[in-house]
Amino acid sequence: MNTVTRPRILVVGAGFAGVECVRRLERRLSPGEAHITLVTPFSYQLYLPLLPQVASGVLTPQSIALSLRRSTKYRTRIIPGGAIGVDLRSKVCVIRTLTGRVVDEPYDYIVLAPGSVTRTFDIPGLTDHAFGMKTLAEAAYIRDHVISQLDLADASVDPAERASRLQFVVVGGGYAGTETAACLQRLTHAAVRRYPRLDPSLIKWHLIDIAPRLMPELGERLGRSAQEDLRRRGIEISLGVSIAKAGPEEVTFTDGRVVPTRTLIWTAGVVASPLIATLGADTVKGRLAVTAEMCLPGYDGVFALGDSAAVPDLAKGDGAVCPPTAQHATRQGRRVAENLIATLRNQPMRPYQHKDLGLVVDLGGKDAVARPLGLEMHGLPAQAVTRGYHLGAMRTNVAKVRVGTSWLLNAVAGDDFVRTGFQARKPAKLKDFEYTDAYMTPDQVREHVAREHSGRL
Secondary structure, three states, X not given: OOOOOOOEEEEEOOOHHHHHHHHHHHHHOOOOOOEEEEEEOOOEEEOHHHHHHHHOOOOOHHHHEEEOOXXXXXXXXXXXXXXXXXXXXXXXXXXXXXXXXXXXXXXOEEEEOOOEEEOOOOOOOHHHHOEOOOOHHHHHHHHHHHHHHHHHHHHOOOHHHHHHHOEEEEEOOOHHHHHHHHHHHHHHHHHHHHOOOOOHHHXXXXXXXXXXXXXXXXXXXXXXXXXXXXXXXXXXXXEOOOEEEEOOOEEEEOOOOEEEOOEEEEOOOEEEOHHHHHOOOOEEOOEEEOOOOOEOOOOOOEEEOHHHEEOEOOOOOOOOEOOOOHHHHHHHHHHHHHHHHHHHOOOOOOOOOOOOOEEEEEOOOOOEEEEEOOOOEEOHHHHHHXXXXXXXXXXXXXXXXXXXXXXXXXXHHOOOOOOOOOOOOOOOOHHHOOXXXXXXXXXHHHHHHHHHHHHHO
């Protein structure tokens, strides 16, 4: 095929699903078979499971930002921006670039892997006063914020202000929230030794969740073990509790307690990217309804996967869908690439099937829980398995060396507890990082594409 007639493949999103799909397409397709384009605001893949360790300073931001341009064989065209709408009938993706310019990108095949955003509720003050833990910028910002609270508390002569700055609340008892609370508690526990004027007993971490158990996917025994580890370290865990309202200097729990705090971190789950709502297609709890082959029914050349797609879980059956995890997203990326290649070559597609490898949770230091292939572990053996899994899952050898070296250096030398400058005078909260108001409605997408088309005629 020449460059005019070769099909255009557009991949939306550079998370685990999108990047794995692009890598497989590049390996399996010759340059003449297709033109591949990737839409992403950043030219890196974020290794999301280690984000809490960036927030705590164990890892640097660069360690888990895996460059998409390191490979000498990389031939995918990258559009630096975010997809804000897709017209499935006209086969056009509407993109807002980093400069704010809105452009249209036509395609023949599209792979929708835009991921997810933080799930929020209609809680007074939540988006104005809470931090999220979903992006690299948020993790770096939270680290600066937590250290600044220690600095400000140390300098304060007001006991009430000092108490509020030294209390921290994390909402969400899943993997993200539990690891965030665990890692940041270790940060403040180690840092307070450098503040002789601060009473360590004033530093209090609260981990709350509306569910009756922490990380229920781990099972009762391992979940209880993780809970005991956290409580032993002084983290107060409240289950069956959520946030009633949030303010700049205090948070009210649904059980009536009022906690003076300047730090509320919200990690209570995720929802599909708002891009999915622009399609006007059927969804399952907000995720795009797709077949086991990850095709969108009724539309030619549309594939969807990862956090934004309700991919049937054939291993469980009974209408179950795959949970939004990195493990599933990576495997789905490979299968979608193979199915897209099969479509190009007029071969049959195969459904997505998987074998669960287990779960790992890093609680910092020597504390961890893991269930590799059904074997329950906790403590140092679990930590070895957990960190070994993360190193094995990272895409580049450079990233593996950086992360491994950072773990070793932190274990030997500790942290310097310095702020890097992300903590500016104007606070940046949950609503400021994910740009969820940037997307079009289905009608706006159709009107925009029709207007642009008529303007070219």
